[in-house]
Every structure is written in C-alpha cells, then in structure tokens.
Amino acid sequence: MRTDDGRGTIAVILAAGEGTRMRSARPKVLHEIAGLSLVGHVVRAVADSGIGRVAVVVGPDRADVAMEAARHAAGVAVFEQRERRGTAHAALAARAALEQGCHRLVVLFGDTPLVTPATIGRLLAALDGGAAVAVLAFRPADPAGYGRVLTDGSGVIAIREHKDASDAERAVGLCNAGLMAFDGRDALAILDAIGSANAQGEFYLTDAVEVARARGRAVAWIEAAEAEVMGVNDRAQLAAAGRLMQERLRERAMRGGVTMIAPETVHVAWDTVFGRDVVIEPNVFIGPGVRIEDDAVIHASSHLVGAEGKSAEGVVVGSGVHVGPFARLRPGARLAKGAKVGNFVEIKAADIGPGAKVSHLTYIGDASVGADANIGAGTITCNYDGFLKYRTEIGARAFIGSNSALVAPVRIGEGAIVGAGSVVTKDVAADALAVARGRQQPDRAGWAARFRETMSERKAAKAR
Ligand code: UD1
Numbered sequence: 001m002r003t004d005d006g007r008g009t010i011a012v013i014l015a016a017g018e019g020t021r022m023r024s025a026r027p028k029v030l031h032e033i034a035g036l037s038l039v040g041h042v043v044r045a046v047a048d049s050g051i052g053r054v055a056v057v058v059g060p061d062r063a064d065v066a067m068e069a070a071r072h073a074a075g076v077a078v079f080e081q082r083e084r085r086g087t088a089h090a091a092l093a094a095r096a097a098l099e100q101g102c103h104r105l106v107v108l109f110g111d112t113p114l115v116t117p118a119t120i121g122r123l124l125a126a127l128d129g130g131a132a133v134a135v136l137a138f139r140p141a142d143p144a145g146y147g148r149v150l151t152d153g154s155g156v157i158a159i160r161e162h163k164d165a166s167d168a169e170r171a172v173g174l175c176n177a178g179l180m181a182f183d184g185r186d187a188l189a190i191l192d193a194i195g196s197a198n199a200q201g202e203f204y205l206t207d208a209v210e211v212a213r214a215r216g217r218a219v220a221w222i223e224a225a226e227a228e229v230m231g232v233n234d235r236a237q238l239a240a241a242g243r244l245m246q247e248r249l250r251e252r253a254m255r256g257g258v259t260m261i262a263p264e265t266v267h268v269a270w271d272t273v274f275g276r277d278v279v280i281e282p283n284v285f286i287g288p289g290v291r292i293e294d295d296a297v298i299h300a301s302s303h304l305v306g307a308e309g310k311s312a313e314g315v316v317v318g319s320g321v322h323v324g325p326f327a328r329l330r331p332g333a334r335l336a337k338g339a340k341v342g343n344f345v346e347i348k349a350a351d352i353g354p355g356a357k358v359s360h361l362t363y364i365g366d367a368s369v370g371a372d373a374n375i376g377a378g379t380i381t382c383n384y385d386g387f388l389k390y391r392t393e394i395g396a397r398a399f400i401g402s403n404s405a406l407v408a409p410v411r412i413g414e415g416a417i418v419g420a421g422s423v424v425t426k427d428v429a430a431d432a433l434a435v436a437r438g439r440q441q442p443d444r445a446g447w448a449a450r451f452r453e454t455m456s457e458r459k460a461a462k463a464r
C-alpha cells in the first residue's frame with residue numbers, strides 16, 4: 001500500500017437527503033437499526049477504520065442530524081447543504097474541508113449503515129494502482145433503483161443512474177453501493193467538473209467516473225456483499241437492513257460465547273455487551289445500553305432497554321442473574337450478582353442487591369433493594385404522585401409480604417418484615433414487623449351456609 005503523504009484521509013458522509021421515500025417526519029438518516037441511527041452506524045464505521053478527519057453534510061437547519069453524527073466520533077466537522085441538488089453537490093458542501101487538502105477522500109452515504117471498517121479500508125487501497133477514483137460495487141438481489149456500474153477491461157467506464165439507464169444498461173447486475181474513494185490531489189477538481197445534465201437535473205457523484213476518464217485517469221472498483229452496502233430508501237429496506245444487522249450482531253455475540261436457543265427471534269442492540277456463557281432464550285428484545293455479565297440467563301420474552309429518550313442510565317444484569325420470563329428492565333435497572341427477577345416484573349432506576357429476589361408480578365422503580373432481600377409477589381413501589389418521583393429504600397435481608405404497596409418516599413430497614421397486603425406509608429425500623437392493612441374479623445360460624453340456603457330459595461321463587 002502506498003504510504004500516506006502526510007495529509008491524511010478525509011471521509012465525507014452525505015446525510016442531507018430528504019428521504020422522501022421513507023414518508024416520515026423524521027430525516028431518513030435518523031431512523032434506527034439495532035437501536036442506532038443510520039448515520040450513527042456510518043460515523044462509527046468510519047471512525048473505527050482509523051480515519052480521523054470526518055465531515056458530515058446535513059440538510060438546512062438539521063441540528064438534530066448534526067448532533068447525532070457528532071455524538072459518535074471525536075472531531076466531526078458538520079457542513080450544511082442549503083439546497084438538495086444531488087450527491088456531488090452535497091460532497092462539495094464540505095469544500096472547506098477538502099480545500100485543506102488530503103491524501104485520499106472517501107465519500108460515504110448516511111443511508112448505507114451496514115458498511116464495515118474493513119471494506120472502507122479495501123476501497124481506499126483500491127487507489128493504490130494509480131486510479132483517481134475507486135468505486136464500491138455490489139450485486140443486489142434486486143438492482144432496481146441503484147446506479148449501474150458499467151465496466152470494460154480497463155476498469156469502470158461510467159455509472160448510470162437507474163432513471164437515466166437504457167434497457168440494456170438496466171440489465172447490468174453490477175450496482176453502485178455509493179461509497180467512492182478519490183485520490184486527494186484530484187478530488188476537488190473532479191467534483192467541480194460534474195454537471196447536472198440528467199433525468200433528475202442533479203449533480204450526481206457517480207459522474208465522477210466519466211470526469212476522471214475524460215481527464216485520462218483510471219477508475220478502479222471492488223465488490224462487496226449486499227449485506228454490507230445495501231442502501232435504505234424506504235421502510236422495507238430499513239427492515240431488511242435491520243435484519244442483516246441483527247444477523248451480524250448475533251453472530252458476533254455467539255462467537256463471543258453467548259448461547260442463543262433461537263437466535264432469529266432475539267433482537268440485540270449495536271452496543272449490547274455480553275459476558276461469557278450468557279444464555280438468551282427465545283423472543284428476547286435488547287435495546288441500547290445493556291450489559292449482561294457472565295453466566296446470566298435471560299428467559300424467554302423479556303424486554304431490556306438501558307437507554308431510552310433522555311434516560312440513558314443503562315441496564316446491568318450481573319453475573320449469574322436470572323431475568324424473566326416476561327420481565328422488563330428499563331434504564332437504570334442494575335441487578336447485582338446472583339439476583340433474581342422473575343416473571344411479569346418491571347424494574348426501573350433501581351439497584352437490586354446481590355442475591356435479592358423479585359420473583360413475580362412486581363414493579364420496582366426509583367428504589368434500592370439490599371442484598372438477599374425478598375420481595376413478595378405483587379409488590380409495588382408507588383414512586384409517583386402524578387407530579388414528582390420519590391425513592392423507596394429496602395434494606396438487606398428485608399422481607400416484603402405479597403401484594404404490598406410501598407408508598408415512596410419510604411424506607412424499610414434491614415431485616416424488617418412487611419406483612420402481606422400492607423400499604424406502607426411510614427418508614428419501618430430494622431428487624432421490625434410492619435402490618436398495615438385491615439384487621440381480620442372473628443369468624444361468623446355457619447354464615448356462609450345460611451347465605452347459600454337463603455339465596456337459592458329466592459332464586460327458585462323468582463323462576464316460578
Ligand atoms: C445513490 C447513487 C446510486 C447508488 C445508490 C446506493 C448517486 C447519484 N446515486 O442513489 O448510484 O446505487 O445511492 O444506495 O449518487 N444526499 C445529500 N444531498 C443530496 C442528495 C443526497 O446529502 O442533495 C445524501 C442522502 O442523504 C443519502 C445519500 O446522499 O444519504 C444518497 O442519496 P439518495 O437520494 O439515497 O441516492 P440514491 O437514489 O439511493
């Protein structure tokens with residue numbers, strides 16, 4: 001490989017398109033797969049490939065896209081494309097970055113989220129033979145909509161957009177993935193020479209091929225698998241890309257020592273961290289911000305999300321912890337080693353201490369539960385009064401009887417016992433018994449039998 005001339009590589013990520021085919025109020029590149037925006041995936045792949053200079057081109061007044069892109073790598077420069085006049089026009093919105101000079105330029109699309117650092121590296125290396133431009137091509141199952149890559153023995157001769165292509169050109173299966181690499185010395189001149197005489201009246205980045213050829217320069221190409229370079233233009237493609245990403249992430253998890261009984265039913269997030277010998281049962285959904293430590297078991301149909309909207313406290317499932325079936329862990333749920341969270345239990349912003357058990361039908365929110373405490377079935381921490389949230393603290397080894405309501409703010413001392421069915425509004429001292437419910441009346445002997453007799457006579461009289 002030719003050594004860098006010292007000016008480095010620039011990546012320009014185009015993310016200014018409207019994404020009209022998504023039929024969405026949200027910009028296309030902010031739609032998510034595996035819990036991360038499309039543009040976030042691209043920025044991360046670029047940063048992971050070792051490229052330090054990253055420019056992202058966003059549409060007018062798209063501070064949301066700019067912020068999302070900048071969140072995923074250090075030193076991302078954001079440029080605005082004021083009018084959407086095509087992919088070459090968009091690349092030139094980053095002119096100020098390109099004018100600083102670079103050894104190589106790679107242009108990527110914000111709607112191509114499956115690209116890997118290895119493929120970015122391979123595309124840049126394709127310039128090594130002296131080509132001015134290198135194109136990333138692939139053979140999609142359905143080429144409709146993609147630009148066709150027209151080649152001869154010497155390399156790429158043109159890329160024809162679907163809308164501009166003849167029937168013969170449309171029959172070509174080799175398509176443009178959208179990523180393109182340029183020799184830094186020619187990049188700006190080539191981009192500036194691109195015109196807009198085509199079906200859409202746009203400045204097509206793909207015309208860089210013919211411009212380079214006209215300047216007597218070669219255009220190289222490499223191929224990648226569709227699973228890496230498919231573009232997302234509508235919701236069906238969003239789902240297809242999501243599926244491919246899931247396959248990749250699950251494969252990585254399994255290679256790292258995770259057992260999945262029915263992997264195709266498990267959804268994982270881009271940042272899920274798994275320990276060794278974790279077992280994931282069928283139909284589990286894992287959203288962003290979740291860490292699952294060694295030997296933990298996530299039973300079937302559980303839902304774990306560590307980052308959601310403004311809450312990003314994460315979810316930690318400690319080693320050996322069992323979760324579910326049918327459990328829900330929300331941001332800030334931290335389950336220490338050996339804890340247990342059983343069926344139909346929801347945990348939010350709560351620390352569950354080592355060995356503590358919350359086995360059935362319970363809501364624990366804004367709380368801490370001490371080591372080895374036992375929370376009975378149907379316990380609810382009443383953390384919200386319609387305006388503000390309050391905390392519940394449960395000491396180590398405490399025992400909360402079934403169907404108790406703990407009205408926060410409230411503290412249950414270490415080793416205390418709360419009687420079943422209690423509504424606890426006052427703190428309970430360590431090792432005390434608290435019973436807060438209606439007292440049971442003495443039995444009325446024979447009452448039930450007399451009641452049945454009277455009622456069946458009445459019913460019979462009515463039927464006559
Ligand atoms: C583009 C390619 C096509 C390729 C396909 C691969 C061109 C002309 N066509 O078509 O050859 O097969 O991608 O997925 O390059 N964008 C801007 N500003 C604009 C227009 C687009 O920033 O003015 C951005 C979009 O946000 C998007 C990317 O560029 O991330 C590609 O635009 P899109 O409209 O999706 O192009 P395609 O029709 O998919």
Ligand code: MG
Nearest residue numbers: 111231232233
């Ligand atoms: Mg596209």
